[in-house]
Amino acid sequence: MSTQSKIDAIDSRGARQDQRRTESRQRLLAAARQLFVERGYHDTRPQDISRLAGVGHGTFYLYFSDKQACFRAFVEQAQAEVDSLIMKRLAVCRTHEERVYGVLEVSMDFTKANPGVLKAAWAGHQLMSSDDSGSATSLSIVEQWAERWAEVITRGQKAGLIWDDYDPKIIGYAVLMVTSVVSTGTREAWGDKEHFLTNLTRFVLRGLAAPGAGGALSS
Amino acid sequence: MSTQSKIDAIDSRGARQDQRRTESRQRLLAAARQLFVERGYHDTRPQDISRLAGVGHGTFYLYFSDKQACFRAFVEQAQAEVDSLIMKRLAVCRTHEERVYGVLEVSMDFTKANPGVLKAAWAGHQLMSSDDSGSATSLSIVEQWAERWAEVITRGQKAGLIWDDYDPKIIGYAVLMVTSVVSTGTREAWGDKEHFLTNLTRFVLRGLAAPGAGGALSS
Amino acid sequence: MSTQSKIDAIDSRGARQDQRRTESRQRLLAAARQLFVERGYHDTRPQDISRLAGVGHGTFYLYFSDKQACFRAFVEQAQAEVDSLIMKRLAVCRTHEERVYGVLEVSMDFTKANPGVLKAAWAGHQLMSSDDSGSATSLSIVEQWAERWAEVITRGQKAGLIWDDYDPKIIGYAVLMVTSVVSTGTREAWGDKEHFLTNLTRFVLRGLAAPGAGGALSS
Amino acid sequence: MSTQSKIDAIDSRGARQDQRRTESRQRLLAAARQLFVERGYHDTRPQDISRLAGVGHGTFYLYFSDKQACFRAFVEQAQAEVDSLIMKRLAVCRTHEERVYGVLEVSMDFTKANPGVLKAAWAGHQLMSSDDSGSATSLSIVEQWAERWAEVITRGQKAGLIWDDYDPKIIGYAVLMVTSVVSTGTREAWGDKEHFLTNLTRFVLRGLAAPGAGGALSS
DNA sequence: AATGAATGAGACTTCATTCAT
DNA sequence: AATGAATGAAGTCTCATTCAT
Numbered sequence: 023m024s025t026q027s028k029i030d031a032i033d034s035r036g037a038r039q040d041q042r043r044t045e046s047r048q049r050l051l052a053a054a055r056q057l058f059v060e061r062g063y064h065d066t067r068p069q070d071i072s073r074l075a076g077v078g079h080g081t082f083y084l085y086f087s088d089k090q091a092c093f094r095a096f097v098e099q100a101q102a103e104v105d106s107l108i109m110k111r112l113a114v115c116r117t118h119e120e121r122v123y124g125v126l127e128v129s130m131d132f133t134k135a136n137p138g139v140l141k142a143a144w145a146g147h148q149l150m151s152s153d154d155s156g157s158a159t160s161l162s163i164v165e166q167w168a169e170r171w172a173e174v175i176t177r178g179q180k181a182g183l184i185w186d187d188y189d190p191k192i193i194g195y196a197v198l199m200v201t202s203v204v205s206t207g208t209r210e211a212w213g214d215k216e217h218f219l220t221n222l223t224r225f226v227l228r229g230l231a232a233p234g235a236g237g238a239l240s241s
Numbered sequence: 242m243s244t245q246s247k248i249d250a251i252d253s254r255g256a257r258q259d260q261r262r263t264e265s266r267q268r269l270l271a272a273a274r275q276l277f278v279e280r281g282y283h284d285t286r287p288q289d290i291s292r293l294a295g296v297g298h299g300t301f302y303l304y305f306s307d308k309q310a311c312f313r314a315f316v317e318q319a320q321a322e323v324d325s326l327i328m329k330r331l332a333v334c335r336t337h338e339e340r341v342y343g344v345l346e347v348s349m350d351f352t353k354a355n356p357g358v359l360k361a362a363w364a365g366h367q368l369m370s371s372d373d374s375g376s377a378t379s380l381s382i383v384e385q386w387a388e389r390w391a392e393v394i395t396r397g398q399k400a401g402l403i404w405d406d407y408d409p410k411i412i413g414y415a416v417l418m419v420t421s422v423v424s425t426g427t428r429e430a431w432g433d434k435e436h437f438l439t440n441l442t443r444f445v446l447r448g449l450a451a452p453g454a455g456g457a458l459s460s
Numbered sequence: 461m462s463t464q465s466k467i468d469a470i471d472s473r474g475a476r477q478d479q480r481r482t483e484s485r486q487r488l489l490a491a492a493r494q495l496f497v498e499r500g501y502h503d504t505r506p507q508d509i510s511r512l513a514g515v516g517h518g519t520f521y522l523y524f525s526d527k528q529a530c531f532r533a534f535v536e537q538a539q540a541e542v543d544s545l546i547m548k549r550l551a552v553c554r555t556h557e558e559r560v561y562g563v564l565e566v567s568m569d570f571t572k573a574n575p576g577v578l579k580a581a582w583a584g585h586q587l588m589s590s591d592d593s594g595s596a597t598s599l600s601i602v603e604q605w606a607e608r609w610a611e612v613i614t615r616g617q618k619a620g621l622i623w624d625d626y627d628p629k630i631i632g633y634a635v636l637m638v639t640s641v642v643s644t645g646t647r648e649a650w651g652d653k654e655h656f657l658t659n660l661t662r663f664v665l666r667g668l669a670a671p672g673a674g675g676a677l678s679s
Numbered sequence: 680m681s682t683q684s685k686i687d688a689i690d691s692r693g694a695r696q697d698q699r700r701t702e703s704r705q706r707l708l709a710a711a712r713q714l715f716v717e718r719g720y721h722d723t724r725p726q727d728i729s730r731l732a733g734v735g736h737g738t739f740y741l742y743f744s745d746k747q748a749c750f751r752a753f754v755e756q757a758q759a760e761v762d763s764l765i766m767k768r769l770a771v772c773r774t775h776e777e778r779v780y781g782v783l784e785v786s787m788d789f790t791k792a793n794p795g796v797l798k799a800a801w802a803g804h805q806l807m808s809s810d811d812s813g814s815a816t817s818l819s820i821v822e823q824w825a826e827r828w829a830e831v832i833t834r835g836q837k838a839g840l841i842w843d844d845y846d847p848k849i850i851g852y853a854v855l856m857v858t859s860v861v862s863t864g865t866r867e868a869w870g871d872k873e874h875f876l877t878n879l880t881r882f883v884l885r886g887l888a889a890p891g892a893g894g895a896l897s898s
Numbered sequence: 899a900a901t902g903a904a905t906g907a908g909a910c911t912t913c914a915t916t917c918a919t
Numbered sequence: 920a921a922t923g924a925a926t927g928a929a930g931t932c933t934c935a936t937t938c939a940t
Contacts, residue, residue: 042924064283068910078926083911185447192422192431192440199418203411212411221411228404229448265899286934288902297901299937308935480903502721505930516905521932623885630860630869630878637856641849650849659849666842667886703920724913726923735922737916746914 047085049075054096059138063093100143101163104132118178118230122197123223130204130215140205168195175230184230193230200226266304268294273315278357282312319362320382323351337397337449341416342442349423349434359424387414394449403449412449419445485523487513492534497576501531538581539601542570556616556668560635561661568642568653578643606633613668622668631668638664704742706732711753716795720750757800758820761789775835775887779854780880787861787872797862825852832887841887850887857883 053074057066068082068089075081086092111124133140143163172194178184200222212218272293276285287301287308305311330343352359362382391413397403419441431437491512495504506527510520524530549562571578581601610632616622638660650656710731714723725739725746743749768781790797800820829851835841857879869875 046924067908079928080912080926081924084924089910185443187443189432189436189440192437193444195422196419196441196444199422200415203414203418213408217408218411221408222415224404224406225412225415225448228450229444231447287936288934291902298903299901300899302936303899484903506932507930517907518905518933519903522903527931623881625881627870627874627878630875631882633860634857634879634882637860638853641852641856651846655846656849659846660853662842662844663850663853663886666888667882669885725915726913729923736924737922738920740915741920 046075046077046081050077050082050085050092051095051099054092055100055139058093058096059136059142062142068092097143100136100139104129104140104143105163105166107132118174118183119223119227121174122201122226123219125201126204126219126222127215129201130219133205164198168198171195171197178230182234183232185232188230197226197230265294265296265300269296269301269304269311270314270318273311274319274358277312277315278355278361281361287311316362319355319358323348323359323362324382324385326351337393337402338442338446340393341420341445342438344420345423345438345441346434348420349438352424383417387417390414390416397449401453402451404451407449416445416449484513484515484519488515488520488523488530489533489537492530493538493577496531496534497574497580500580506530535581538574538577542567542578542581543601543604545570556612556621557661557665559612560639560664561657563639564642564657564660565653567639568657571643602636606636609633609635616668620672621670623670626668635664635668703732703734703738707734707739707742707749708752708756711749712757712796715750715753716793716799719799725749754800757793757796761786761797761800762820762823764789775831775840776880776884778831779858779883780876782858783861783876783879784872786858787876790862821855825855827851828854835887836889839891840889842889845887854883854887 050071053071054066057070057074069079071092072079072082082092086095107128108125111128112121115121115124129140168191172190175184175188175190175193175197179186179188179190203222204218269290272290273285276289276293288298290311291298291301301311305314326347327344330347331340334340334343348359387410391409394403394407394409394413394416398405398407398409422441423437488509491509492504495508495512506520507517509530510517513519520530524533545566546563549566550559553559553562567578606629610628613622613626613628613632613635617624617626617628641660642656707728710728711723714727714731726736728749729736729739739749743752764785765782768785769778772778772781786797825848829847832841832845832847832851832854836843836845836847860879861875
């Protein structure tokens with residue numbers, strides 16, 4: 023065997039193993055996601071996750087140092103997913119109306135496709151034992167989203183489109199809470215999507231729009 | 242001993258026992274409240290509650306059929322407390338502004354006096370095992386509060402004070418979410434109470450007020 | 461029920477419970493002793509100890525914070541037992557010969573009555589994981605015994621009975637090691653007790669006796 | 680390629696492979712030695728040994744049938760090492776004094792150079808599970824060393840240099856225990872080497888020397 | 899009514915060993 | 920020969936609940 027082919031062989035073996043590693047982790051994470059959402063943190067055992075993923079009990083601990091680490095990974099994955107979708111949508115929005123409606127729609131679509139995931143991710147670490155030294159990470163996603171709305175509001179104030187007697191941080195947080203309604207998912211009977219989203223969008227925009235803005239927020 | 246005095250004696254003993262019964266239950270409930278808030282449902286053991294209450298471990302099961310029953314009792318107590326405070330406050334409000342501001346202030350004061358309690362009660366049964374046959378109870382308080390806002394909105398619409406293109410259920414829920422900001426309690430740094438409450442109140446009112454209403458919502 | 465009889469009742473109940481507590485602990489400790497000696501630390505499970513003691517699995521943890529704590533308790537008990545026997549014997553010894561022979565005999569008798577216990581106690585914490593913060597306790601018994609021999613030697617030197625070119629600490633430790641031969645117990649075929657103990661006693665005494673002492677060590 | 684050179688090539692490859700085989704085994708054994716001494720048998724995993732040796736986890740089982748076999752190999756290696764050193768030293772000793780001092784010095788030097796190894800090897804299989812079918816091997820080294828001292832004593836008795844009322848087996852074991860003091864290693868504060876060894880040597884010699892021997896044991 | 903010792907199912911995690919590559 | 924991902928039996932410990940006193 024030539025030196026090159028030996029290297030190739032090693033590379034190829036390494037690559038295959040890496041793939042297996044990644045695949046196992048993905049399967050575990052997918053199983054964890056399903057079970058954490060269906061049953062909650064405390065009613066999901068590492069064993070259940072492993073079985074659903076189709077791997078042995080011990081394999082779980084090759085990829086997560088413990089159950090909490092697995093849950094953190096799930097939360098982070100879910101948050102990153104939604105975040106990415108929202109960012110993509112916001113990139114193509116020109117007006118505040120589009121932004122509000124866009125965020126609501128993305129959140130709602132995600133919730134429909136992944137029932138409970140957003141709620142679980144939102145609840146985040148609250149479910150775990152209280153010694154969260156690492157809560158910084160999980161909390162930050164809420165903080166982060168609130169902060170984004172705050173920035174949007176600040177820019178709107180500078181453009182004279184949004185009431186300038188608002189404290190952007192506070193109102194940013196308030197807007198975030200309104201948008202969270204769509205992922206609460208307790209009610210499937212809120213009428214159709216269009217109806218639901220239009221209502222919420224109107225409420226937010228009217229709450230924000232400065233008197234002189236006219237329909238500017240949505241134009 | 243006359244028949245009457247025998248009856249009196251029994252009554253008195255019964256009364257004393259009832260009082261003791263009630264007293265032990267109260268002490269257990271108070272301990273449960275403290276621990277459920279401090280540590281959460283899963284990190285609180287019946288044993289801990291009993292010890293903090295100063296009664297024997299077994300006594301716990303004289304007053305609660307199991308741990309879940311105790312938690313339900315805590316949630317109901319906390320919700321009833323806040324509910325009562327809110328109802329009292331609403332009774333003296335004449336305008337929507339007063340109502341919004343009032344609910345926010347009551348919630349905030351309660352949160353300050355009982356840190357974490359409202360959040361825990363809000364989270365409710367989500368923390369418990371997923372077989373929520375009893376979710377009806379706990380869910381209802383959120384549903385109930387949302388429903389109240391919906392009624393307020395409906396009345397406002399009839400009076401021409403609130404946009405009549407709103408679906409009261411949806412906007413009622415949205416208003417509720419905004420008011421829940423005050424009990425999230427993550428940020429102690431939202432400026433002073435006045436500043437904070439004024440901001441939220443303005444946002445809600447401006448979101449609600451029909452164009453022709455002028456300042457009518459607050460007058 | 462009179463106040464006095466009530467107190468009596470409580471006392472009696474408390475006494476009975478205390479007795480039960482003590483009894484359970486004793487039974488667990490006896491079972492632990494048997495199993496730790498028979499199988500060693502790592503092949504003995506808390507479950508085995510509980511079963512042998514005739515109590516439930518969980519009861520074990522009412523009396524010992526964990527497996528290590530149980531083992532420590534066993535070691536300390538065994539050491540204290542031997543120590544007490546040795547001290548009693550030494551109290552009635554007048555000559556060095558009596559002392560050496562006495563310690564050997566006591567150790568040997570104890571080893572015969574409790575095979576393996578002294579060896580296990582001697583080995584002490586070495587069997588447990590290496591993070592012995594509490595090794596002070598267990599080590600000290602060996603240190604303590606060596607120290608006792610050192611004191612005996614020092615006194616003998618002052619009386620001119622023992623070579624004064626000895627470092628008492630070193631020779632004290634050496635004597636201790638010789639006496640430990642009897643508890644090693646690997647050989648049951650060391651001849652009869654008298655033969656065995658006489659041999660060891662002679663060796664130690666001849667090693668200690670100063671040239672001018674004559675038979676003074678034993679007279 | 681000629682037939683001869685082909686054979687050479689094969690030979691050379693075989694030799695290289697043998698060397699590699701041996702090399703991997705040596706590295707594993709060295710790693711095992713370090714870890715067994717540092718952490719003890721039960722806190723050392725085959726995985727740890729492999730990693731420290733710089734080979735894959737599975738490679739361990741190419742060279743040792745299981746963990747116990749590896750431990751046995753370690754013990755035997757360590758014992759053989761010390762044994763060889765002692766034998767070499769004894770070969771140049773002419774008097775009993777030189778022999779006692781020599782064994783002590785060799786043991787001490789080895790202990791200083793390999794802290795803990797002798798103690799671990801001494802403890803031998805006691806750490807492993809109780810089914811010592813192979814205890815013959817490990818026990819024998821202690822038995823062997825005791826037997827050697829017994830032979831020395833027997834010869835001394837025949838030459839009239841050692842008390843003839845001694846049972847050589849018993850006193851041989853006793854001498855061995857004294858020499859084991861140096862490898863206990865608990866005390867680094869036994870004064871300097873010269874002081875320490877001189878003390879122990881004197882004690883042993885005086886314990887052995889027959890009355891008529893004069894200084895013959897050391898001359 | 900009150901107590902707290904007792905229980906044992908079950909949770910999480912480790913680790914010696916195997917096996918496909 | 921070498922690798923390291925995979926395995927699952929087994930270990931330690933917890934905790935909601937019961938029951939004799």
